[in-house]
Each structure stands twice: as structure tokens, then as C-alpha cells.
Amino acid sequence: MRIDQSQPSLSWLNTANDSAVGTASAETSPPCPEPPSDAELLDAYSRAVTSVVDSIGPAVVSIHTGEERRASEFEPRGAGSGFVITPDGYILTNSHVAASAREIQVIFIDGQKRAALLVGHDPSTDLAVLRVNASGLPYAILIDSAGLRVGQLVIAMGNPLGFQSTVSTGVLSSLGRALRSQDGRLIENIIQHTAPLNPGNSGGPLLDSRGRVIGINTAIIAQAQGIGFSIPASTARSVVPQLLAKGRVERGFLGVIGYRRQLDRRLVRFHQLNKEYGVEIVSLDPSGPARKAGMQTGDIIVSIHGREVTSPDDLFRFLSEWPVGRPVAVTLLRRKSKFDVEVEPAAAS
Secondary structure: OOOOOOOOOOOOOOOOOOOOOOOOOOOOOOOOOOOOOOHHHHHHHHHHHHHHHHHHEEEEEEEEEEOOOOHEEEEEEEEEEEEOOOOOEEEEEEEHHOOOOOEEEEEEEOOOOOEEEEEEOOOOOOOOEEEEOOOOOOEOOOOOOHHHOOEEEEEEEEEEHHHHOEEEEEEEEEEEEEOOOOOOEEEEEEEEEEEOOOOOOOOEEEEEOOOOEEEEEEEOOOOOOOOOEEEHHHHHHHHHHHHHHHHHOOOOEEEEEEEEEEEOHHHHHHHOOHHHHHHHHEEEOOOOOOHOOOOOOEEEEEEEEEEEEOOHHHHHHHHHHHOOOOOEEEEEEEEEEEEEEEEEOEOOO
16 A cells, blocks of 8 residues: 555636737736635645545554563563554664664554564664564655755654654754764754654654655754754665665774864965864774774874865765775875875775
């Protein structure tokens, strides 16, 4: 069962049919249609939300994590949300909801309970895929979130604080935010919205008015109101195939730990650098690619493959895109010298 129900759009059409250009008069032209009233607009808003809930609700699940006790009794220890992405039982949720669970139980909207297995997870994007033994399930569609606009209506569904099948609405507040994942990497292009979220909403879908998934709810700011964050659906579309195929996402690593360092102005002028910061290496993995390539503690990374590096996030971002095992040129400052070394990124464990 494929879920992709679109709401018909309303448009006002000019039905005037003048007999000749410039000859129509106010007496012969039909009156302009009245603009919709506030009540009509609210009714349209309500119909959009209820339509989404009716169509997508069966695909949204409650996820309980815990451990199996004797006599097949399940003792829950944590809870979150998720949603079915394929009719044969694959479910998308947050990594922090399911990754460390010993046992996982999924509860559907009709009360069915099914054991789930963790197929794979990616802490760097806080996404995880589960699998239940089922077929013919209703599922939701992940769309390209590149066309989102600030101010558009959004609908969040999930199971906050154990209240199953809860719906909240809001608008997109901002696009292009960044959050730190559990492993310290920067998750980019985060969606900020005003649909109220609470503990237990994690992993649930953020939907547009046509019932398509535009994000996966992941975090809130506890001290604030109306500030929620979602992983973009576009990110999930690139991560999920790798989780299904390998159970993880392969990213390159150099084996360095560094911090942002302001560059000496004399070196900036001497080497004609159009920047003020680089990444100073404070620690090297003894068997990592950087050490093998001859990089040393105290070296300052200023670019990689011609791209400027001004913070560790620039390195994370580049290595997330660069193929593992493909050599890349890293530009370093070592004392007064500037030079390149060729490094072959290895797969991060």
C-alpha cells in the first residue's frame, strides 16, 4: 500500500471573455470572486491535517526498547517513534532510540506488537533502520527536502511521553541549521520547526501538507518552546540504502585529532593564505593514515584537495563525501614551511 495522497490545490481563474481587446466594460465583466473567509481557510487547514493523519497514521509506530524476560514478557526501558518506509517491514527511526537496545518491540496503530531487529544505524546522522517480520504494510514516502520553504505548514507524528499516535502542527522556522551528533560530528542542513515535540517523539516523521516525509524528528531544546529539530529526508535518502546494504555508513578518516587554531599573520602574508584559521593536529592515531603519510603533531591543516579547512567540521564534511581509499592531497603548515602530503583515508570503524 503506497501512501502519497495529494491535496487538490485551489486556484482562482479569471473567467472574463471579452469580445475584443480594450472593449470590455465594468457592466459586462463578471464580478471578481470573493476571497475565502477565515473560516474557510481554517477548514482547509483542518482538512489538510486530518487527511495527512488518516493516510500516514497507520505507518507511524511506537518503539519500545528493553529486554525480554521469562515467559516471553517484555520489560520496556525506553521509548521512541518511527515509521514504516517499505511494505515489507523496514522502519526508520533515530540511532539514539534503538542502537543500544537489547530487545526492540514495535507497536502499530492498531495495537499489534512485533519484535524488531536492528538492521543498521549511523550515529553521525542519528538514523537507524529496523526490520519487523511483516508484509503489505502501509508506508510513508521520503522526499527530496531541497525545495522546502520557511513558513510552510509541517505536521509531526509520534508517541511523546508514551501517548501513542499524537499529532502536532507548526511551520518551518529555519533551514540549514547544524547540530552535533552523539559521536561529535556535525549534522548539517537540520530543519528547525515549531511543531511541539516531547521525549518519545524522537524518530517520528515530520510531514508536509501532502503527507510526505520531509524530516525525521530528532531533538528539542528543553528550556525553549516551539523549537524542534529534524534530520532532513534528503539525508535519510542517502543513508538508508547504505544501512540496508551494510548496516553502517562508510566514511573516511585520517586518524587525527585537532582543534581550530588562529594562524600567525606573518605566515598568512608570507604564504598568501586567504584565511585566518586552520586545524592544528594535537594527536595522531599511531596506525592511522595521517601518521603513515608523515603528518606530525603540531602540523596545521589549511586545506584538503584544494578546499579550505578552518575547523574540524570542514574535515568531517569533506571525508563524508570523499571515497574511502582514494588518495587525497592535504596542505600543511609546519613551523614556517607550507607543503602537501598525500593521504589515503581509511574506513572509520
